Amino acid sequence: xxxxxxxxxxxxxxxxxxxxxxxxxxxxxxxxxxxxxxxxxxxxxxxxxxxxxxxxxxxxxxxxxxxxxxxxxxxxxxxxxxxxxxxxxxxxxxxxxxxxxxxxxxxxxxxxxxxxxxxxxxxxxxxxxxxxxxxxxxxxxxxxxxxxxxxxxxxxxxxxxxxxxxxxxxxxxxxxxxxxxxxxxxxxxxxxxxxxxxxxxxxxxxxxxxxxxxxxxxxxxxxxxxxxxxxxxxxxxxxxxxxxxxxxxxxxxxxxxxxxxxxxxxxxxxxxxxxxxxxxxxxxxxxxxxxxxxxxxxxx
Ligand code: FAD
Numbered sequence: 001x002x003x004x005x006x007x008x009x010x011x012x013x014x015x016x017x018x019x020x021x022x023x024x025x026x027x028x029x030x031x032x033x034x035x036x037x038x039x040x041x042x043x044x045x046x047x048x049x050x051x052x053x054x055x056x057x058x059x060x061x062x063x064x065x066x067x068x069x070x071x072x073x074x075x076x077x078x079x080x081x082x083x084x085x086x087x088x089x090x091x092x093x094x095x096x097x098x099x100x101x102x103x104x105x106x107x108x109x110x111x112x113x114x115x116x117x118x119x120x121x122x123x124x125x126x127x128x129x130x131x132x133x134x135x136x137x138x139x140x141x142x143x144x145x146x147x148x149x150x151x152x153x154x155x156x157x158x159x160x161x162x163x164x165x166x167x168x169x170x171x172x173x174x175x176x177x178x179x180x181x182x183x184x185x186x187x188x189x190x191x192x193x194x195x196x197x198x199x200x201x202x203x204x205x206x207x208x209x210x211x212x213x214x215x216x217x218x219x220x221x222x223x224x225x226x227x228x229x230x231x232x233x234x235x236x237x238x239x240x241x242x243x244x245x246x247x248x249x250x251x252x253x254x255x256x257x258x259x260x261x262x263x264x265x266x267x268x269x270x271x272x273x274x275x276x277x278x279x280x281x282x283x284x285x286x287x288x289x290x291x292x293x294x295x296x297x298x299x300x
Contacts, residue, residue: 007260007288014288015269017077017179017206018047020276022060031276032064038278040072041292042285045269048077048106048146054084054113058093066100077146078102080137081110082127090127091140098141106146107133107175116224120156131166134173147171149178149205151192155226160192164199176203179271181225182210184233186261207262210273211255211280212237215247248280255284263288 023029068076109130112118122128147170157163212218215237219229240247272281
């Protein structure tokens with residue numbers, strides 16, 4: 001008899017994590033907390049909070065991470081970048097996290113100060129690269145450190161070999177998990193995974209999954225970030241610019257198809273880029289079998 005697809009079997013130990021961005025306005029703060037409250041009962045491994053370009057959200061990221069720590073039982077991870085700050089300033093941010101009890105940092109170089117796609121120049125007196133930041137964090141405290149990985153390679157890297165070498169250096173410096181840039185074609189992820197494993201790297205390379213809430217926005221961002229947008233994906237959203245309700249259903253179907261295929265092919269850890277909205281991610285987690293305990297289940 002043919003073996004049942006992994007995604008159709010029960011009781012899978014699946015680990016999920018959720019990424020949020022710090023809110024700018026009281027309204028955004030309210031919707032972020034609605035999203036966190038809805039997703040918290042799913043017991044994510046951690047939730048992470050991004051750090052605005054050039055440290056522009058330093059206080060807001062800190063405040064959001066601290067509130068998660070104080071008001072939920074979820075473990076927060078704070079993103080931290082090298083751009084636009086001296087080592088002393090970055091160290092101060094990291095120490096402040098350590099002092100309030102944050103034990104997980106997502107350590108990144110950050111985008112060039114001129115914005116995504118511009119030329120990168122290290123900040124004078126700052127950590128030049130993510131590799132340096134990881135080493136610096138290690139010297140401050142026994143943080144769990146996650147870093148980025150790029151299944152389609154980082155746009156500034158000359159080759160996959162360079163990217164994988166950088167990943168190795170981040171691990172040597174103390175990183176224990178990589179979270180990938182989002183991708184839509186799972187073969188791209190598995191080809192990258194093959195390269196990484198062939199290079200002897202064994203840490204989890206957790207796929208970053210984005211639920212496409214707004215196709216045009218996602219496609220625009222993907223192009224700048226060096227992530228490809230397949231023609232078939234564009235076709236699925238074609239003609240729906242003025243039909244948000246159908247777009248949401250399509251987005252859920254697309255995300256479900258992607259995670260089921262990843263699951264069938266052996267993946268059991270997922271990082272969701274939530275865009276601070278819970279519904280779609282909650283539904284996809286439900287499909288994955290990630291559920292709240294009956295007495296914790298949130299209502300929509
Ligand atoms: P890195 O791994 O540091 O690589 C960037 C480039 O530098 C590559 O081309 C690499 O080859 C090169 N490089 C690295 N180390 C060296 C070295 N020692 N010597 C020479 N070259 C080197 N951005 C934000 O501003 N805030 C966020 O919160 C944020 N969160 C993110 C989360 C995830 C999961 C991902 C995938 C990205 C995130 N980004 C964030 C975007 C990220 O900052 C940008 O993509 C940035 O351009 C690269 O930083 P990095 O740490 O991802 O890349």
